[in-house]
Amino acid sequence: MKKLWAISAALFLLALSANTGRAVERETPKLAFELSALREAWLYGDDATAAARLDTLRRDNRLSGEFPRWYASLRSVLALKEGDTKTAIEVLQPTLDASNDARNYVRAARMFLAYAHPELALEVINVGLVRAPDSPALQRYKAGLQWLQNDFDGALDTYVNMICCDERPQYPFITPQAGRWSGVKPWNAEGDKPPQDNDAFDDEGYGYFEEVETSGEYQPEPFTSLFLPLNWYPCDLPGLDRCVAAIAANPKLAESRTADLDALLKKAKDSQDKLDSLRTGDEELRLQLAKQATTDRWRAVIALRIAATSELAEGDWEAAEATIKSGLELAPDDIALLDLLAQVYGHLGKAEEARNGVLARLRTLAYLGIYSNTLYLPTKNQVVDRVFTPALNLYRANPQAGLTQFEQMRTSFGDTNRNQPVFSGTLGIWLSMQNEPELARKNLIEASRLNGYESGKPLYSESVLVEMALLSLGEGDTSEEEKNVQPAPADGEEDPVEMAKLDANANPLLRKSLRVGAVVGSVYDVRDRTKELTGVDVYANSSGILGVRFGARFLPNGENLMQETLWNT
Incomplete structure (x- = not known):
């Protein structure tokens, strides 16, 4: 009897599974059809059909993982294209409500901003801040969106609040934190350590999903900002730098925020004195005074930066120097103020004061130094200006003293890792950009003799740029002291190439041709070079021409020079 019941139950379960399997088989083609129809409608610009398919798919409970968010985002984009902001927010709301970190709020804000709705982006960020008021990513976005909508005071207050809440001593002048959202503590998590999950996946990789290793500690939020860095030094709040620059560029805004500069400086000093004179053991009172002192100091420092930046733009170097020094005592290690002072010293030609004072301090605090590629990196190329502009302006007033300072700057701010x-x-190319051809030619010839054409070594990328800079300065026209008498040939057969090099000292055309040949010979991608300059795709496969085209941007009339050098010669 028991066996009979067991057989009956097995047959019943088998029938149920068969019916379920047939149902899945019937439904699977429908889902595949919906996905295929959505793809075609999206690719062919049929927004109405795509929206209908997305509305169907968003309600399909068979989709899990990141698919609901992706389809909600697509539907929101279609609504924004039609100007339907209400639907755009409604379709994203379930995804935002289910989020346990800031990433989906940031994604939504970017999308609204891309479709010219900064007010909706700010609304989304504010909703996220209600759930996570201490999220650095959301606070950065809030401040950036505020000043993009001309709420400069609100933006500055948000930035100052972020600085006051961060306990790191050099904040915000730190390298932005890299990482993954998968390592951040979820908003609904309990405890200080993440659970060990061997099957953890992350949607931030180059594929759809990427397996990640869980660590024993939660990680800070990865750096997320609306803005790229504006300056060469590290900063966790690039939006603050851009906000200050935007205010300083507007005379009315700058005047309104610097009119009470003296009062702000006095208030900041009083707050700091009050904190320093505290003798009680009340920790809560000490923290309150410390926060107030930090707030007052940063408000004064921001006003200082606005005033000094505005005076620099107007060319009033002495006033800018006096402004910076009036408040430098409040924040002697503020990298932004020190950088402004370095710019002032550069315009005034105070090379000695800059080298032994502000530049040395920036080297300690922000690792200021010039490496072989510094001139070609965005924002980092400002370092070359900071270091050599004081010596250049001194050189124009006093050549001998300026040359001495150039050498001392080269020695003091080179590659510390290799003590070079x-x-x-690098200096020669920078000088050619500053319209100092003679001094530039001297340094470029030195570089060429070290590891360029004059050295007889194969040319690498930076050597090619040096040789192109020499060609742009007319190298090939020998001066009287450079002309050498051709030596008498030795007994036996001579190498014609070596004899040609000797003849080149007395033959400008031959000398220039050999240098051009060395440059062309180092660029081994004939196909790309020919295609760029003639539009004809021939053969070969490399990318050396990109380096030459990149270097041409740093030379006077560089594009025409490159074409003449690489094609017409």
């Missing part, structure tokens, strides 16, 4: 001075080719 600034590469002479």
Whole structure:
């Protein structure tokens, strides 16, 4: 009897599974059809059909993982294209409500901003801040969106609040935190350590999903900002730098925020004195006074930066120097103020004061230094200006003193890892950009003799740029002291190439041709070079031409020079 019941139950379960399997088989083609129809409608610009398919798919409970968010985002984009902001927010709301970190709020804000709705982006960020008021990513976005909508005071208050709440001593002048959202503590998590999950996946990789290793500690939020860095030094709040620059560029805004500069400086000093004179053991009172002192100090420092930046733009160097020094005592290690002072010293030609004072301090605090590629990196190329502009302006007033300062700057701010001075080719190219051809030619020739054409070594990328800079300065026209008498040939057969090099000292055209040949010979991608300059795709496969085209941007009339050098010669 028991066996009979067991057989009956097995047959019943088998029938149920068969019916379920047939149901799945019937439904699967429908889902595949919906996905295929959505793809075609999206690719062919049929927004109405795509929206209908997305509305169907968003309600399909068979979709899990990141698919609901992706389809909600697509539907929101279609609504924004039609100007339907209400639907755009409604379709994203379930995804935002289910989020346990800031990433989906940031994604939604970017999308609204991309479709010219900064007010909706700010609304989304504010909703996220209600759930996570201490999220750095959301606070950065809030401040950036505020000043993009001309709420400069609100933006500055948000930035100052972020600085006051961060306990790191050099904040915000720190390298932005890299990482993954998968390591951040979820908003609904309990405890201080993440659970060990061997099957953890992350949607931030280059594929759809990427397996990640869980660590024993929660990680800070990865750096997320609306803005790229504006300056060469590290900063966790690039939006603050851009906000200050935007205010300083507007005379009315700058005047309204610096009119009470003296009062702000006095208030900041009083707050700091009050904190320093505290003798009680009340920790709560100490923290309150410390926060107030930090707030007052940063408000004064921001006003200082606005005033000094505005005066620099107007060319009033002495006033800018006096403004910076009036408040430098409040924040002697503020990298932004020190950088402004370095710019002032550069315009005034105070090379000695800059080298032994502000530049040395920036080297300690922000690792200021010039490496072989510094001139070609965005924002980092400002370092070359900071270091050599004081010596250049001194050189124009007093050539001998300026040359001395150039050498001392090269020695002091070169590659500390290898204890080497600034590469002479970097200085030479920078001088050619500053319209100092004679001094530039001297340094470029030194670089060429070290590891360029004059050295007889194969040319690498930076050597090619040096040789192109020499060509742009007319190298090939020999001066009287450079002309050498051709030596008498030795007994036996001579190498014709070596004899040609000797003849080149007395033959400008031959000398220039050999240098051009060395440059062309180092660029081994004939196909790309020919295609760029003639539109004809021939053969070969490399990317050396990109380096030459990149370097041409740093030379006077560089594009025409490159074409003449690489094609017409």
